[in-house]
Amino acid sequence: MTMIDWLIFIPACFALNLAFGPNNLLAMTHGAKSGVGFAQTAALGRLLVFIPMIALSALGLGVILTTSAFVFSLVKFIGAAYLIWLGISIWRSAKTVEAGGFQSSPVPLRRAIKSEALVAVSNPKAILIFAAFFPQFVAVEAYWQSYVLLGAAFLLMEAIAICAYATFGKLASSFAADRLTVLQRVSGATMFLFGVLLLLSPHPTRS
Structure with missing residues (x-):
C-alpha cells in the first residue's frame, strides 16, 4: 500500500469504527455500568470475532454474504432478533437500577464478553465492511500482506x-448519577431500534 492509500484508509476506516452502532452502544453501556476497564475487557469478545471475519473476507467468503440474498437475509434476521432481545433485556434491567443502584448488579464479565461477540458476529454490516470496503485498498501484488495490515489497523482503531465510547458512558453516568435508570432505558430502546432497522435493511449490492 502507498502512503496515499493509508491517508485515505485511516480516516475513512476510523469514521466507521466511531459510527454509533450496536457494539459501540454496548461498550458505552458497559462503561457506564462497570467502568472503562471492564468495557474494554468485554470488548475483547468483539475483537476476537472480527479476526476470523476478516480472514474469511480475505478468502473471498465474505462475497457470498454480499451477493446472496438468502445468506444475507438469514444472518440479518438472526442478528436483528438478538439485538431486539438484548434491547429488551437492557430495558428490563433498569428495574434493578431503580431497586438497588447501577452498581448493585454488575454484568458478569463472561456474559459481557459473550454479548460483545454475539452482537459482532450476528451483524452482517461488519462482514460488509471487510468484504466491500477493505478490497478497495488492497494491493493486488501483496494481497495477503495488505489484508493483514488493513485488519491490524482496523482492530487498533476499533x-x-x-x-472512547466506554469513557463517554462512564462520564455520563458520573454526571447524571440520579438518571441512570433513564440512561439504561435509552440504551435498551436504542438497541431495540438497531434490531428493527437491521430487520428492515435491504440487501446491499457491491459496486
Whole structure:
C-alpha cells in the first residue's frame, strides 16, 4: 500500500469504527455500568470475532454474504432478533437500577464478553465492511500482506473507539448519577431500534 492509500484508509476506516452502532452502544453501556476497564475487557469478545471475519473476507467468503440474498437475509434476521432481545433485556434491567443502584448488579464479565461477540458476529454490516470496503485498498501484488495490515489497523482503531465510547458512558453516568435508570432505558430502546432497522435493511449490492 502507498502512503496515499493509508491517508485515505485511516480516516475513512476510523469514521466507521466511531459510527454509533450496536457494539459501540454496548461498550458505552458497559462503561457506564462497570467502568472503562471492564468495557474494554468485554470488548475483547468483539475483537476476537472480527479476526476470523476478516480472514474469511480475505478468502473471498465474505462475497457470498454480499451477493446472496438468502445468506444475507438469514444472518440479518438472526442478528436483528438478538439485538431486539438484548434491547429488551437492557430495558428490563433498569428495574434493578431503580431497586438497588447501577452498581448493585454488575454484568458478569463472561456474559459481557459473550454479548460483545454475539452482537459482532450476528451483524452482517461488519462482514460488509471487510468484504466491500477493505478490497478497495488492497494491493493486488501483496494481497495477503495488505489484508493483514488493513485488519491490524482496523482492530487498533476499533480498540480506540471502544475506549472512547466506554469513557463517554462512564462520564455520563458520573454526571447524571440520579438518571441512570433513564440512561439504561435509552440504551435498551436504542438497541431495540438497531434490531428493527437491521430487520428492515435491504440487501446491499457491491459496486
